[in-house]
Amino acid sequence: MNPPLLLLVDDEMGVRESLKMVFGKTFRLLEADCVDAALPKVSEALPDVVLLDVMMPKTDGIEVLQHIKRIHPGCEVIILTGVNSQQLAEKAMSIGAFDFVGKPFDVIDLRQKVARALEKVASRSQTATPQEYTPAGYDPRTIVEKKLLNAGDSYLSRWLRPA
Numbered sequence: 001m002n003p004p005l006l007l008l009v010d011d012e013m014g015v016r017e018s019l020k021m022v023f024g025k026t027f028r029l030l031e032a033d034c035v036d037a038a039l040p041k042v043s044e045a046l047p048d049v050v051l052l053d054v055m056m057p058k059t060d061g062i063e064v065l066q067h068i069k070r071i072h073p074g075c076e077v078i079i080l081t082g083v084n085s086q087q088l089a090e091k092a093m094s095i096g097a098f099d100f101v102g103k104p105f106d107v108i109d110l111r112q113k114v115a116r117a118l119e120k121v122a123s124r125s126q127t128a129t130p131q132e133y134t135p136a137g138y139d140p141r142t143i144v145e146k147k148l149l150n151a152g153d154s155y156l157s158r159w160l161r162p163a
Contacts, residue, residue, distance in 0.1 A: 003027050004118055009038040010053035035064050043071045049117045054081040069096045076117035
């Protein structure tokens, strides 16, 4: 079974490197430093989750979010931004962003949000026909419990275990 695929889209190499350190041992990763590199990767690789910087050269992440959702509606997008704006967050969520995370990001919080996004992708793929979404072929509970959160976060442990 292949681990989930994350696409990291940020024009700052330092941010991409930080994200690779956080998620590199648990997930398959692709990265893009600009919109021109990101969109072909979305259409070709069909990532499960995209971590997307909202402030990038040439265009903003909100426009990229719209393109991603058109190309691959089964993908969940988490917006990363150094600009803490309620208006921006509301706009991103209304377009289809899964969540909104400020920079600098809290690693545990970001991992939790990625885990929740993966659970949504997995639940959708179980109810969708293969033509609607590419089956992810993984159980996010197993990934999160065994690999992502070995630190034993009690909140996530309760959330991940069936009642």
